[in-house]
Amino acid sequence: AQSVxxxxxxxxxxxxAPVELRCNYSSSVSVYLFWYxxxxxxxxxxxxxxxxxxxxxxxxxxxxxxxxxxQTSFHLRKPSVHISDTAEYFCAVSDVRSGxxxxxxxxxxxxxxxxxx
Amino acid sequence: DGGITQxxxxxxxKEGQNVTLSCEQNLNHDAMYWYRQDPGQGLxxxxxxxxxxDFQKGDIAEGYSVSREKKESFPLTVTSAQKNPTAFxxxxxxxxxxxxxELFFGEGSRLTVL
Numbered sequence: 570a571q572s573v574x575x576x577x578x579x580x581x582x583x584x585x586a587p588v589e590l591r592c593n594y595s596s597s598v599s600v601y602l603f604w605y606x607x608x609x610x611x612x613x614x615x616x617x618x619x620x621x622x623x624x625x626x627x628x629x630x631x632x633x634x635x636x637x638x639x640q641t642s643f644h645l646r647k648p649s650v651h652i653s654d655t656a657e658y659f660c661a662v663s664d665v666r667s668g669x670x671x672x673x674x675x676x677x678x679x680x681x682x683x684x685x686x
Numbered sequence: 687d688g689g690i691t692q693x694x695x696x697x698x699x700k701e702g703q704n705v706t707l708s709c710e711q712n713l714n715h716d717a718m719y720w721y722r723q724d725p726g727q728g729l730x731x732x733x734x735x736x737x738x739x740d741f742q743k744g745d746i747a748e749g750y751s752v753s754r755e756k757k758e759s760f761p762l763t764v765t766s767a768q769k770n771p772t773a774f775x776x777x778x779x780x781x782x783x784x785x786x787x788e789l790f791f792g793e794g795s796r797l798t799v800l
Contacts, residue, residue: 578726601786612690612776612791613729620786659728663787673719674787678728 571596573660575677583685584652590645590680592634592660599665602643603674604634607657616658619643630654655684688713692777692792699764699771699799707762707795709777716782718760719789722746723774732775735760736782764797772799 576591594600601620605613617628624636634645643660658681661674690711699705711718720732731744735754749768754760764771774796778789 601788603788605789605791610774610794610796612692612793613778613789614791615788618786618788661789673731673734674789676729678726 571600571662571664571675573662573675573677575658575660575680577680578678579681579683581683581685582650585649587648588646588650588654588682590658590660590682592643592645592677594641594643594660594662594675596641596662596664600662601665602634602636603661603663604632604643604645605659605661607659607679609656613659616645650682650684652684652686654682657681690777690779690790690792692775692795695793695795697795697797699797701799702766704766705764705771705797707764707775707777707797709760709762709792710758711760711777711779711790712758713779713790714757715779715790716757717780717785718754719778719780720744720750720752720760720762721776721778723776723794729776732762771797773797 572595574593582588603618604616606616607613617626619626619636627633632647657679659679660677663674693708717736719734721729730746732750733752735741751763776794777792
């Protein structure tokens with residue numbers, strides 16, 4: 570069975586500071602990896618994803634995440650955060666299985682990023 | 687625009703009443719899901735459906751029921767048997783079998799039991 574661990578439930582930072590939100594997973598097979606963002610009282614939006622190829626993936630708003638297979642990690646980083654980045658961030662994993670039986674994601678419990686002025 | 691529509695966004699109910707949350711998608715996705723979200727507990731899967739006229743229990747199905755009579759629709763009924771129904775409910779869809787598992791979410795429905 571898969572599992573996802575987000576090591577920090579809350580991360581407070583000051584505006585323009587760098588941030589890293591940590592995500593580790595366990596799985597006995599190859600995986601797809603996702604980061605979702607949730608603003609208050611809204612649904613989740615996909616931020617970025619790793620499916621294959623380059624292990625460094627980037628979003629359009631400056632976030633990036635690197636897939637590290639040996640450490641089973643997919644940490645999310647941003648070099649300089651804005652007030653508008655305040656949200657909850659969820660890491661998720663699904664299995665890559667031949668025949669496509671990966672029917673659902675496994676989510677971490679989320680990390681609340683609070684950016685202070 | 688393609689997407690997932692949940693309604694109502696806010697709902698209040700008295701104890702002992704059943705309530706149905708609507709979820710409609712126009713993404714032509716085969717699979718649909720219902721999640722419950724409580725503070726500090728992340729997302730918990732209630733029910734999912736991989737194809738029309740078929741659905742499976744998730745991790746916390748007790749006190750809930752669903753139907754999947756049309757590909758576009760996956761309503762969730764919160765019954766009076768659900769002991770603690772106050773929560774934020776999220777509907778999602780994916781391409782289903784053969785896909786990556788990537789989910790597309792609706793805006794959510796907040797249910798409050800008075």
